[in-house]
Amino acid sequence: MKTPLFLIIILMAACVYAQDASIKKDGSTYSIELPAVRPELKPGDGKERTEAMCNICHSLDYISMQPQLSRGGWTAEVNKMINVFGAPMSEDDAKVIINYLTIIYGKKD
Ligand code: HEC
Numbered sequence: 418m419k420t421p422l423f424l425i426i427i428l429m430a431a432c433v434y435a436q437d438a439s440i441k442k443d444g445s446t447y448s449i450e451l452p453a454v455r456p457e458l459k460p461g462d463g464k465e466r467t468e469a470m471c472n473i474c475h476s477l478d479y480i481s482m483q484p485q486l487s488r489g490g491w492t493a494e495v496n497k498m499i500n501v502f503g504a505p506m507s508e509d510d511a512k513v514i515i516n517y518l519t520i521i522y523g524k525k526d
Pocket of ligand 1: 470471474479495502503504505
């Protein structure tokens with residue numbers, strides 16, 4: 418089946434129009450501002466340090482969406498962030514954060 422020429426012209430015009438919509442005449446592009454979604458963690462000793470250290474690479478949702486882990490589980494998780502992904506934190510930071518995560522987001526048993 419042959420595509421009618423007028424359809425091709427309309428498609429090309431649409432492309433030119435669509436490009437015009439996102440690129441200004443001076444060549445710069447439009448930008449939009451998205452709302453900052455920064456979920457907070459539950460209150461507890463070590464919350465601030467956890468928010469500061471665990472929000473560098475990803476959302477804090479990664480913490481709040483985990484199942485309730487045991488102390489061993491949170492220790493392994495924090496160690497993985499440090500040893501595998503290179504999370505920059507001191508031993509003291511890690512201790513405070515593991516305590517916080519175990520008490521606030523840990524298994525209640
Ligand atoms: C240096 C970057 C970095 C920092 C800092 C960091 N993480 Fe992560 N984290 C990652 C990466 C990379 C992943 C894997 C992401 C993926 O698979 O989509 C991840 C995934 C996770 C997950 C999901 C489960 C998993 O094991 O993949 C949890 C929970 C988590 N991080 C917790 C933490 C906590 C708690 C802290 C603070 C102690 C932290 N992260 C700090 C890089 C980091």
